[in-house]
Amino acid sequence: ENKQTKTNERTGVVLVTSAVDFLLTLNACFVLFSSAFIKERKMGLNDFIQKLVSNPPICQHAEVGSFLKIDENQNEELEENSSQPGCLLFALLMLFNFLNRIKPSDFDYLKIIGKGSFGKVLLARHKENEQYYAVKVLQKKIILKKKEQKHIMAERNVLMKNIKHPFLVGLHYSFQTTDKLYFVLDYVNGGELFYHLQRERVFLEPRARFYAAEIASALGYLHSLHIVYRDLKPENILLDSQGHIVLTDFGLCKEGLEPNGTTTTFCGTPEYLAPEVLQKQAYDRTVDWWCLGSVLFEMLYGLPPFYSRNTAEMYSNILHKPLVLKPNVSNAGRELLEGLLHKDRTKRLGSKDDFLEIKFHSFFSPINWDDLMAKKIMPPFIPTVTGPTDLRHFDPEFTHLPVSTSLCNTDNLHVTSSVREAAGAFPGFSYGPPADHAFQ
Numbered sequence: 001e002n003k004q005t006k007t008n009e010r011t012g013v014v015l016v017t018s019a020v021d022f023l024l025t026l027n028a029c030f031v032l033f034s035s036a037f038i039k040e041r042k043m044g045l046n047d048f049i050q051k052l053v054s055n056p057p058i059c060q061h062a063e064v065g066s067f068l069k070i071d072e073n074q075n076e077e078l079e080e081n082s083s084q085p086g087c088l089l090f091a092l093l094m095l096f097n098f099l100n101r102i103k104p105s106d107f108d109y110l111k112i113i114g115k116g117s118f119g120k121v122l123l124a125r126h127k128e129n130e131q132y133y134a135v136k137v138l139q140k141k142i143i144l145k146k147k148e149q150k151h152i153m154a155e156r157n158v159l160m161k162n163i164k165h166p167f168l169v170g171l172h173y174s175f176q177t178t179d180k181l182y183f184v185l186d187y188v189n190g191g192e193l194f195y196h197l198q199r200e201r202v203f204l205e206p207r208a209r210f211y212a213a214e215i216a217s218a219l220g221y222l223h224s225l226h227i228v229y230r231d232l233k234p235e236n237i238l239l240d241s242q243g244h245i246v247l248t249d250f251g252l253c254k255e256g257l258e259p260n261g262t263t264t265t266f267c268g269t270p271e272y273l274a275p276e277v278l279q280k281q282a283y284d285r286t287v288d289w290w291c292l293g294s295v296l297f298e299m300l301y302g303l304p305p306f307y308s309r310n311t312a313e314m315y316s317n318i319l320h321k322p323l324v325l326k327p328n329v330s331n332a333g334r335e336l337l338e339g340l341l342h343k344d345r346t347k348r349l350g351s352k353d354d355f356l357e358i359k360f361h362s363f364f365s366p367i368n369w370d371d372l373m374a375k376k377i378m379p380p381f382i383p384t385v386t387g388p389t390d391l392r393h394f395d396p397e398f399t400h401l402p403v404s405t406s407l408c409n410t411d412n413l414h415v416t417s418s419v420r421e422a423a424g425a426f427p428g429f430s431y432g433p434p435a436d437h438a439f440q
Contacts (some may be wrong), residue, residue, distance in 0.1 A: 102173045102432060104182065105408045107135060112401045113189075113394045118142050118152075119180075122403065123187065123391070132388040133172060136183040137407060140422035143181075149425060151251045152181065158250040159183065160431055161225055166375055167218040169238070169248040174431040179422055180407075181429060188246045190239030190383035191393025193295075197234055201302050205333060206366075207380040208299040211237070212292065213367045214245035219288045220355025226261075228254045228284075232291035233269050234298065239393075243379025257285060259354070270311055271304040275319050275343045289350035289358065293340025300329050305341055319343070332363040 107124040114121035119138035126133065143152055159171035173184040193211065197203070203211070215237065222229055231252040238246040252267050262282035268274075274290035276283040297305040306317035323341050325334045339349030339361070350357050359369060371377050383393060391399050 101430075102175050102184070104177060104180075107133070107184075107408075109135070109403045109407050110389070111391060111394075112398045112403060113391065114398055115401075117146070118148070120398075122407070123389070124184075132187045134185045134187045136185060138181040138183075140176075140179050140181060140425060144422060144425055148251075153426065153429065154253050154255055155250040156183070156429055156431065157255060158222070158227055158253045159185075161227070165218060165221045166373060167214045167245045167247055168221070169246050171431065174429055176426055176429050181426060185248075186246070187388060188238045188240045188248070189385055189388065189390060189393060190241050190243065192235055193237040193239065193245075193299075194234035195393060195395075196239065196381070196383075197299060197302075203299045204380075205300065205330060208296060209333075209363065209366065210377070210380050211245055211299065212296045213364055213369075213372055215247065215295065216292060216355060216358045216364075217369070217373065218245070218247045219292065220359070222253070223259075223285050223288070223354050226255065226257050226259075228257050228263070229288050229291075230254060231268055231272075232288060232295060233272050234295060237295070239381075239383055241383060241385050242375075243382040244375060259285070270314065271307055273315075273318060274345065276345050278315055278318055283345065285354065286345045286348045286351050289340050289348055290345075292358070293337055297337055297341070300333065300337075301326065305337075330363070332361070332365075336361050336363040 106128070107126055109122045109124050111123045112120050113123050113134065119136065119142070121134055121136045124133050124135040125131070138152065143149060156171075156174050159169070159174070162168040162170055169188065170186045171183060172186075173182075175182050175184075215232070219229055219232070229247075229250070229252070231249065232247075236247065236249045238248055240246050254263050254265070257263060262284050264280065264282050266277060266280055268277060268287075268291075272291045272294045274283065274287045277287060294304050305323060306314055306321055308314040308317060323338060325337060329337075336349070336358075340358075342348040345351060349361070358364070368377070385393070
């Protein structure tokens with residue numbers, strides 16, 4: 001009856017001062033966790049242990065320190081047998097995640113702002129800090145049916161690496177329930193580049209240059225991490241409320257591609273496919289520079305460079321038709337497009353020094369790249385938005401849809417074999433930043 005709980009705000013770890021109650025809580029936690037959840041959480045065990053033993057407020061607590069009995073011999077045993085972590089520390093890991101895990105009911109889901117093959121994107125407000133986020137909710141059974149687990153995990157992995165770049169959407173959390181996956185992302189409400197391009201048909205060259213520079217810097221950063229984006233198109237390029245680019249949707253990214261490495265997977269969007277992808281040849285990171293050329297061409301001329309309503313004809317154009325450039329673009333702009341849209345990837349701009357070749361091209365000579373990265377260059381267009389709930393730049397087809405209550409009520413599923421399969425199909429999916437950076 002005399003429980004005393006002390007919260008360490010910096011780590012988010014709850015210190016239970018009664019060893020007896022601590023054991024009882026552990027026992028209760030084991031009952032609550034499914035085997036799928038345990039399998040997922042094992043992957044983060046070593047990192048958690050390191051944080052646990054290096055945190056003075058926890059380890060210096062008399063009862064906790066005595067209970068854990070942390071010493072060098074136990075650490076050595078853990079290292080020698082890391083595939084089967086000690087029961088006690090594994091139990092602690094379960095407790096930590098039970099007490100601190102983020103869950104669907106932590107959010108109020110306000111509006112649907114997008115839909116895709118696997119689920120929806122919703123505007124959500126975190127109940128505790130009242131900040132707005134874009135929460136991408138994916139149905140596991142659909143992903144499994146289409147055998148897209150690898151692409152979803154690749155998207156999660158790439159999102160985790162995006163925290164250092166200003167023009168890539170940021171991930172705050174990823175978590176899962178038995179039947180759904182959740183990405184908690186930066187909320188960006190300036191509209192898709194596609195939306196603005198449709199309204200205005202073409203952009204003036206300075207505006208197109210500004211967007212192309214921010215996109216190129218984002219692609220260059222991904223390439224530096226050995227990631228190829230593979231699906232650059234106006235629909236995947238957002239504007240934030242200040243008018244800066246935010247690149248999103250990393251489901252088709254290829255990880256681990258070295259500068260001279262190639263891959264062969266046929267993927268992308270028809271209008272923006274590079275010739276080597278269409279020919280099912282080995283391709284490299286220069287596919288992204290082809291796509292940048294296609295998007296820049298569309299911004300300047302109103303349509304992708306080899307567009308046709310007939311897909312077969314469009315593919316033929318991409319493979320065989322010479323690039324036609326009208327004279328309403330500067331010589332530097334025409335030269336850049338010719339370099340990016342070279343059908344031979346070995347001669348394409350970016351094939352040797354990647355982003356540096358684009359960065360130092362004469363077309364971008366007006367750009368101060370340090371100022372660009374620091375967002376010190378005033379965007380040529382600032383979207384009209386009155387606040388986070390202003391959805392004027394989202395398609396009413398989505399925003400008028402009702403928000404399902406099942407987003408929060410996820411614990412009453414009828415457990416079938418397919419539900420069990422889905423529950424355990426995404427080990428290691430969940431992610432949370434250090435507690436002192438959470439939801440900032």
